Amino acid sequence: MLSLRALPAVARCSSRFLIYKKSLAVFVTLPVSLLEVVNTRLGANQLLASYKFVHLRLLPLRKGCMKTKITEHLTRTRIFILYVSLLLVVCVSIVGSVEAGHMRSALQKSAPATQAAAVEKSVEQVQKNIQVLTGLPASQLIPVMNYMGSSLGVKCTYCHVRKDEKWDFVSDEKPEKGTAREMIKMVQGINKGSFKGNPAIGCFTCHRGSSSPVRVPQLPIAAPTPFAESAEAAGTAKEAPPTAEQILAKYTEALGGSVAIEKLKTRSTKGSLTMIASGETMSYEAYQSAPNKIYTILNTPKQGVIERGSNGQTAWEKSSRGLRDVEVNARQSLFSDIKLGGQFTRIGYGGKEKIDGKDVYLLRGIGVDGKGERLYFDAQTGLLVRRITSTTTVVGLIPEQVDYDDYRDVNGLKVPFTIRFTSVDSFSNWTRKLTEIKLNAPVDETKFNKPAQAPSPGAPPAKPS
Ligand code: HEC
Ligand code: HEC
Numbered sequence: 001m002l003s004l005r006a007l008p009a010v011a012r013c014s015s016r017f018l019i020y021k022k023s024l025a026v027f028v029t030l031p032v033s034l035l036e037v038v039n040t041r042l043g044a045n046q047l048l049a050s051y052k053f054v055h056l057r058l059l060p061l062r063k064g065c066m067k068t069k070i071t072e073h074l075t076r077t078r079i080f081i082l083y084v085s086l087l088l089v090v091c092v093s094i095v096g097s098v099e100a101g102h103m104r105s106a107l108q109k110s111a112p113a114t115q116a117a118a119v120e121k122s123v124e125q126v127q128k129n130i131q132v133l134t135g136l137p138a139s140q141l142i143p144v145m146n147y148m149g150s151s152l153g154v155k156c157t158y159c160h161v162r163k164d165e166k167w168d169f170v171s172d173e174k175p176e177k178g179t180a181r182e183m184i185k186m187v188q189g190i191n192k193g194s195f196k197g198n199p200a201i202g203c204f205t206c207h208r209g210s211s212s213p214v215r216v217p218q219l220p221i222a223a224p225t226p227f228a229e230s231a232e233a234a235g236t237a238k239e240a241p242p243t244a245e246q247i248l249a250k251y252t253e254a255l256g257g258s259v260a261i262e263k264l265k266t267r268s269t270k271g272s273l274t275m276i277a278s279g280e281t282m283s284y285e286a287y288q289s290a291p292n293k294i295y296t297i298l299n300t301p302k303q304g305v306i307e308r309g310s311n312g313q314t315a316w317e318k319s320s321r322g323l324r325d326v327e328v329n330a331r332q333s334l335f336s337d338i339k340l341g342g343q344f345t346r347i348g349y350g351g352k353e354k355i356d357g358k359d360v361y362l363l364r365g366i367g368v369d370g371k372g373e374r375l376y377f378d379a380q381t382g383l384l385v386r387r388i389t390s391t392t393t394v395v396g397l398i399p400e401q402v403d404y405d406d407y408r409d410v411n412g413l414k415v416p417f418t419i420r421f422t423s424v425d426s427f428s429n430w431t432r433k434l435t436e437i438k439l440n441a442p443v444d445e446t447k448f449n450k451p452a453q454a455p456s457p458g459a460p461p462a463k464p465s
Pocket of ligand 2: 148152176177179180183184187201202203204205206207211212213395
């Protein structure tokens, strides 16, 4: 487990080897624990399959016995043997059904257990030397580490030991790691004591990209403008701010209107994906079908072809390293950036800001998955230009940003041809530039399903039936 979790991070820190692995996860990397859930489910299915198999074997046996009974001219020994075998069959069936009952109840019991597993292991169950981050979901460890590093403007080596090209994350040798522990406790304490447990303060609040926060105001400090207030008092400056409903309605119209959106069934895209850190570019294709089926294929220079797919129920990845199940990404639906209504438990107007010199309206919300959301809409065109999703952790809010650019008209709908992904892990940032987008063109629906596993040498023979 340790190696599984730490390895990508190690590689990311030291070389480019695994940059792809992380970055190709279009939005989220796979939490290993979810793989485990899938494994548990598979286990249960196999149990069921083997149980059915045993049962199927027993049925013809019973029928055979009935026939024997009907047949005449039986000697006493034959009758005796028949009785014994009948008894055996009865016993086996009883034991079988009792076992089936056990299995069923075990399965029923395992249902809540699976749900519990879906809640995920905490980091101290997975790592060796966790003293303050106890209770943190294991999948958040590396994002938290990246967040701390980027908040302080440092790399992993600032707090962790690296000797002879080998990482020792467990070691407490560096005093900075100890300070970081104190700081984590401090942040938890401030949020609990002063902000009712809300994640108001994080490492970035003070550090802002530097290991030593600025303590003294930098002079000269800009004098407050005395006229702003009087202009407001005169009632000339302020325009009534739009509501969230108005901004969302304008966005729907800007995209092409709800009628055109409702007609959208498929989207096929082709283009390229560039990793910002390495500058490497690879060809990218994606096929989507309403509501949430997706198939993507990437041609990477070093890892070869990487395919990913999801039919809404199961998601998978196929690469040179084999075929594996991955987490279904609920945020990968065809409509995830198109139909925004219904994606939030609450949403409201958050003010007017500027992005690249253009006025934008900000909406702040909480997604149905509990993540914080900031959506920026071009005040002029009404189109979505930026979406920032933040995960709440004990050390602060960890953001992931997606920028939408180069909107063009495709069959009556506006579609962004450039998409940029940015996160606290600078090695996973990418830009996707599309060259071709087709809407409602037929797509091969079989592409979304998990491909058959190529039989590996030494694999057990295929199951009967
Ligand atoms: C500002 C200091 C700091 C930086 C930078 C940092 N870490 Fe950590 N890391 C810590 C602390 C503190 C802990 C122990 C947390 C605890 O005790 O709960 C830790 C724990 C870990 C662990 C768990 C070790 C174990 O087995 O207990 C791993 C793995 C890890 N860090 C990886 C990384 C990676 C990868 C990076 C770079 C992306 C990184 N860290 C950057 C401070 C840091
Ligand atoms: C309330 C403000 C504040 C917050 C929040 C904060 N720090 Fe600090 N941190 C400081 C100050 C101030 C210093 C410098 C202390 C000094 O110079 O003695 C510091 C120093 C450090 C140092 C030592 C730097 C060095 O040069 O030795 C580390 C490591 C550190 N912080 C990590 C963190 C981490 C990780 C977090 C988030 C969990 C965090 N800090 C959150 C204020 C903060």
